[in-house]
Amino acid sequence: MSDKIKKAGVVGWPINHSKSPLIHGHWIDQFEINGSYEAIALSPEGFTSGIRTLIAQGYQGCNVTIPHKETALKMADTISNQAKAIGAANTLVFKDGKIHADNTDGIGFINNIKQGAPNWLASDGSALVIGAGGAARAIIHALLEDAVPKIIVANRTIEKAAHLAAFFGDKVSAVPMGQIGKMLNETQTLVNTTALGMTGQPELIIDLYNIPKTALVTDIVYNPLKTALLTQAEERGLQTVDGLGMLLHQAVPGFEAWFGARPIVDKALRQIVLAG
Numbered sequence: 001m002s003d004k005i006k007k008a009g010v011v012g013w014p015i016n017h018s019k020s021p022l023i024h025g026h027w028i029d030q031f032e033i034n035g036s037y038e039a040i041a042l043s044p045e046g047f048t049s050g051i052r053t054l055i056a057q058g059y060q061g062c063n064v065t066i067p068h069k070e071t072a073l074k075m076a077d078t079i080s081n082q083a084k085a086i087g088a089a090n091t092l093v094f095k096d097g098k099i100h101a102d103n104t105d106g107i108g109f110i111n112n113i114k115q116g117a118p119n120w121l122a123s124d125g126s127a128l129v130i131g132a133g134g135a136a137r138a139i140i141h142a143l144l145e146d147a148v149p150k151i152i153v154a155n156r157t158i159e160k161a162a163h164l165a166a167f168f169g170d171k172v173s174a175v176p177m178g179q180i181g182k183m184l185n186e187t188q189t190l191v192n193t194t195a196l197g198m199t200g201q202p203e204l205i206i207d208l209y210n211i212p213k214t215a216l217v218t219d220i221v222y223n224p225l226k227t228a229l230l231t232q233a234e235e236r237g238l239q240t241v242d243g244l245g246m247l248l249h250q251a252v253p254g255f256e257a258w259f260g261a262r263p264i265v266d267k268a269l270r271q272i273v274l275a276g
């Protein structure tokens, strides 16, 4: 085993709130890797030179978070199909002085559902995606890759939903938030990708009376873990998956690329992140 320390981190501005050091630190300990993963504050002005410094210092790569996700894509030498479609990167891998940019939010979303609801298939029926921001974009791309037959995007600002529908093509259409109730009877996968339901934000109010009993409801908000949407879905006997696992699963590909071991997302990791 090489005794050279493998280094990675998460770059953002601000960065103190990031849970990524807890996640990667847990896996580094678990695999007894001679490695480190730290939070690195880089301002927008200092981002490009900061990344070059990390490369010069022998870093394997890094996660990138707000506000650098688009800039990271611009400075990359190669870009994964996901990152290209999403228009933003959250994972950079450095090799031979070059930067490869990826976006793992979509795969994190899908793998979280597959772990929480093993019988779920995107291909089972239509998805209703609420929200049209960066996370929605990643999720729509991932659902389409997973053979969902149809997606309806509902958003407060309808123009943003229409823009996503036009970008992703025939299988995706846009409706205003007020139309959600009418769409529920044909929904097999319901996803909240808005900030609604998060601590300090208003709740997302939807009456799920009309949704099929076989539908799955998931929320990518994870603070609180059980949003009002998930509580109502559970009370109606629907399958639910909370949003914490998306955060954990999106970290897997980066860890594997930097440290050479594929970690698993388990209850112990959830507890560590919830307590942190």
Ligand code: NAP
Residues within 6 Å of the ligand: 105, 130, 131, 132, 133, 134, 135, 136, 155, 156, 157, 158, 160, 193, 194, 195, 196, 198, 202, 220, 221, 222, 243, 244, 246, 247, 248, 250
């Ligand atoms: P974003 O690009 O800023 O998009 C925010 C979305 O929320 C937009 O669709 C926005 O609608 C909607 N929204 C915000 N406030 C609203 C309100 N009061 N009423 C109705 N709609 C509202 O953010 P994002 O990156 O997509 O993230 C969205 C949420 O997902 C955040 O809470 C974030 O923490 C969470 N997230 C979780 C994970 C995870 O791993 N679990 C990953 C990424 C993001 P408009 O277009 O009308 O403004």
